[in-house]
Amino acid sequence: MHRRSFLQTLAGAGVFSISGCGSRRDLRAAFVTDIHWKSSSETDPHLDRCADALRAAKPDLVVCGGDLIHRGLLLSEAQAMEGISTMKSFFASLRVPCLFCLGNHDLFGAFPEDGSPPAPDPRRLYREHFCGLDTCYTQTILGRTWIVLDTLELLPVPQRYRGFIAPERLEWLDKKLSETDSSLCVPVLHVPALSTLPSATKGAYEPVPHNLILHNGAEVVKIFSRSRVPVVLQGHLHVSEKNEWQGRTYLTGGAVCGAWWNGDHHGTPQGFTLLHWRGHNLHTEYRPFSVS
Numbered sequence: 088m089h090r091r092s093f094l095q096t097l098a099g100a101g102v103f104s105i106s107g108c109g110s111r112r113d114l115r116a117a118f119v120t121d122i123h124w125k126s127s128s129e130t131d132p133h134l135d136r137c138a139d140a141l142r143a144a145k146p147d148l149v150v151c152g153g154d155l156i157h158r159g160l161l162l163s164e165a166q167a168m169e170g171i172s173t174m175k176s177f178f179a180s181l182r183v184p185c186l187f188c189l190g191n192h193d194l195f196g197a198f199p200e201d202g203s204p205p206a207p208d209p210r211r212l213y214r215e216h217f218c219g220l221d222t223c224y225t226q227t228i229l230g231r232t233w234i235v236l237d238t239l240e241l242l243p244v245p246q247r248y249r250g251f252i253a254p255e256r257l258e259w260l261d262k263k264l265s266e267t268d269s270s271l272c273v274p275v276l277h278v279p280a281l282s283t284l285p286s287a288t289k290g291a292y293e294p295v296p297h298n299l300i301l302h303n304g305a306e307v308v309k310i311f312s313r314s315r316v317p318v319v320l321q322g323h324l325h326v327s328e329k330n331e332w333q334g335r336t337y338l339t340g341g342a343v344c345g346a347w348w349n350g351d352h353h354g355t356p357q358g359f360t361l362l363h364w365r366g367h368n369l370h371t372e373y374r375p376f377s378v379s
């Protein structure tokens with residue numbers, strides 16, 4: 088199914104709306120990443136506050152940076168369904184178009200801890216419920232083209248995964264950026280291509296853990312540097328940071344759950360990032376929400 092048809096089908100089912108798609112210069116987008124839903128009793132009251140804060144911010148669209156369900160990769164596909172349906176209701180309640188980028192916790196059924204056999208395709212449920220045919224896709228909404236990338240490669244236990252964009256996906260990205268006005272493109276990644284977090288917290292000479300930053304991040308950065316992309320959205324690290332490198336901003340969007348619903352993480356509280364374009368001028372702001 089074509090992605091647009093997929094979105095319209097979901098919209099028709101009340102999952103989310105795509106009304107308002109078209110071309111416009113002024114745009115407000117909320118980058119909502121790393122929710123880590125745990126259970127109705129633990130997480131839903133926080134989600135209600137997050138939804139209130141999101142509605143108050145009046146975004147034209149919401150971009151989700153992945154990690155919807157905490158430890159989803161350790162659940163069986165059947166166990167993941169409660170969280171999936173809660174997440175679908177949460178995003179539908181925002182009543183704006185929503186785009187979804189795959190997170191490592193969203194590889195549902197990859198390594199089930201209940202002894203059930205691993206899912207043959209741990210991306211299947213995420214595709215079926217959130218992003219359609221492929222976990223890499225583009226969508227043009229309100230005059231900007233969002234390029235959503237799959238930044239994950241599954242590995243055997245104990246590593247389970249690493250941040251990596253497959254070579255054929257990089258070719259696809261390069262082609263997309265060269266055949267369109269890349270100044271209006273916004274790439275979305277779960278695992279970051281570029282971050283100061285490792286050197287800021289552990290020191291520049293400590294080895295970076297295998298699952299923190301893209302293994303081929305330098306290649307990805309090189310592709311972006313050849314383009315006019317103004318900003319790259321990144322999740323995964325649960326910190327709010329902005330790095331300027333070769334003319335563009337690498338923005339890591341904090342986390343809705345902060346430190347996995349246990350306060351802030353390296354000074355970043357529970358929240359989301361609001362991006363406001365007026366023409367080509369972009370203003371970004373991290374919006375914490377109360378969890379008390």
Ligand SMILES: [Fe+2]
Binds near residue numbers: 121123154323325
């Ligand atoms: Fe996360």
